[in-house]
Amino acid sequence: MKINTFAEATDCERQNLGKLIDEGKTKKIYELINDPKLCLLESKDRITAGDGVKSHNLEGKAEISTSTTVKVFTLLHEAGVQTAYVRPAGSKCFIAKRCDMIPIEWVTRRQATGSFLKRHPGVPEGYRFNPPLQETFYKDDANHDPQWSDQQIISADFKIGPQQRKIGKDEVEIMKRITLVVFEILERAWTARDSSLIDMKIEFGIDMDGQILVADIIDSDSWRLWPSGDKKLMKDKQVYRNLSNVTQQNLETVKQNFKWVEEQLDYIIQAPKPLVVIFMGSSSDAEWCKQIAKSARALGLHPEVRVCSAHKSTLETLNALAEYEGQNVVLIAVAGRSNGLGPVLSGNTVLPVINCPPLNSDNIERSVWSSLDVPSGLGCTTVIYPEAAALAAAQIHAMHNHLVWARLRAKQLDNFLRLKQTDKLEHLLI
Numbered sequence: 001m002k003i004n005t006f007a008e009a010t011d012c013e014r015q016n017l018g019k020l021i022d023e024g025k026t027k028k029i030y031e032l033i034n035d036p037k038l039c040l041l042e043s044k045d046r047i048t049a050g051d052g053v054k055s056h057n058l059e060g061k062a063e064i065s066t067s068t069t070v071k072v073f074t075l076l077h078e079a080g081v082q083t084a085y086v087r088p089a090g091s092k093c094f095i096a097k098r099c100d101m102i103p104i105e106w107v108t109r110r111q112a113t114g115s116f117l118k119r120h121p122g123v124p125e126g127y128r129f130n131p132p133l134q135e136t137f138y139k140d141d142a143n144h145d146p147q148w149s150d151q152q153i154i155s156a157d158f159k160i161g162p163q164q165r166k167i168g169k170d171e172v173e174i175m176k177r178i179t180l181v182v183f184e185i186l187e188r189a190w191t192a193r194d195s196s197l198i199d200m201k202i203e204f205g206i207d208m209d210g211q212i213l214v215a216d217i218i219d220s221d222s223w224r225l226w227p228s229g230d231k232k233l234m235k236d237k238q239v240y241r242n243l244s245n246v247t248q249q250n251l252e253t254v255k256q257n258f259k260w261v262e263e264q265l266d267y268i269i270q271a272p273k274p275l276v277v278i279f280m281g282s283s284s285d286a287e288w289c290k291q292i293a294k295s296a297r298a299l300g301l302h303p304e305v306r307v308c309s310a311h312k313s314t315l316e317t318l319n320a321l322a323e324y325e326g327q328n329v330v331l332i333a334v335a336g337r338s339n340g341l342g343p344v345l346s347g348n349t350v351l352p353v354i355n356c357p358p359l360n361s362d363n364i365e366r367s368v369w370s371s372l373d374v375p376s377g378l379g380c381t382t383v384i385y386p387e388a389a390a391l392a393a394a395q396i397h398a399m400h401n402h403l404v405w406a407r408l409r410a411k412q413l414d415n416f417l418r419l420k421q422t423d424k425l426e427h428l429l430i
Contacts, residue, residue, distance in 0.1 A: 016033050026217075029041055038096065040089055041096055064258045068258070071266070075189060079406035080410035099206055099215045100205060102206065108182075112126065113224065119147070134179060154168055175204050181410065184409055188402045191402070193264045194228055195226065196229040274300075275301070276331075278303055279307075279334065280306070292334070301394060310343075330351065331354070332355075394407070
């Protein structure tokens with residue numbers, strides 16, 4: 001089913017446009033009169049290469065580029081990655097937080113190709129970088145965007161945004177980490193369509209509140225994408241770069257490639273919410289199960305709760321279990337004191353089972369031990385906190401669901417960013 005990304009967009013927002021803030025080769029940026037913290041980005045029907053030396057009109061590109069960007073940012077938003085994107089505003093435009101851009105392109109590479117091979121002779125094309133290789137380039141068309149080191153970025157003493165945020169070592173580390181996570185989320189997502197994300201570039205801006213955000217546009221100009229991992233099937237702007245003689249037919253091929261990418265994203269940004277079934281041995285454990293369910297929802301899972309006792313109603317427990325056979329589901333057993341629920345479930349299904357006994361002050365040791373000391377031949381695992389149970393279930397589902405994987409990866413990023421922020425505040429207090 002095709003998603004109408006622009007269902008809530010209205011062209012009337014153009015009536016609130018203020019002055020033109022900036023204009024690039026492929027886009028215009030306008031201020032919004034009714035909200036100085038926001039701006040409108042409008043794409044052009046223009047394709048360029050070689051720092052703008054090569055340039056052609058490409059009718060329809062603006063709509064394709066905008067739709068692609070909106071879908072990519074929607075995916076990142078669903079994962080939990082903070083970006084400047086706010087909402088669509090028509091077929092060629094979207095609203096974003098107004099940012100002062102940091103003049104650096106942040107490139108992530110999974111495989112060696114393109115300019116990397118020219119700068120590193122002797123490295124074979126397709127050489128795989130594990131972890132992905134990160135590079136940075138200073139935006140300077142006149143000098144062909146020279147590659148910069150971390151030290152050069154820090155030494156440039158950039159002060160960006162209304163609050164003049166200094167781009168120092170911490171800021172560089174933050175942007176490198178976000179860049180890597182954005183790449184890995186999109187790389188994982190594209191595997192769902194049997195396509196390899198070879199490399200990509202993104203940019204960052206500082207918003208009016210001094211926050212570092214992924215900004216600008218992310219579309220088929222931003223990456224190399226090879227269906228089935230085959231360079232000959234590439235669907236990105238490299239097809240245009242490689243053209244020595246640009247004909248209208250060539251341009252139509254490029255546009256159809258871009259359209260293919262935009263359409264594939266419909267499948268990527270939607271995925272079923274994987275099922276987690278929480279079996280509790282008694283209704284007295286309901287509050288514990290609610291905590292598990294809340295954490296599960298935050299990770300993109302769909303929790304269901306069942307009440308059944310393995311000791312008192314074994315047959316009913318097995319009948320309930322039978323309802324989920326053949327489905328992609330993770331089971332969580334919530335039972336304390338003498339936990340027979342988890343082992344009974346594990347012994348009668350090949351579905352993964354996670355024990356999460358409710359911790360009451362009068363039975364902690366007994367509850368935990370009864371969940372750990374299971375008979376041989378059973379594979380149920382045990383955690384002792386509701387969030388941990390949800391995380392364990394999400395990690396199992398993430399093996400086959402790219403959206404759950406993205407949420408987990410973004411959660412790790414959020415932990416890193418929180419630690420960075422806390423460290424900075426504590427340092428200032430001292």
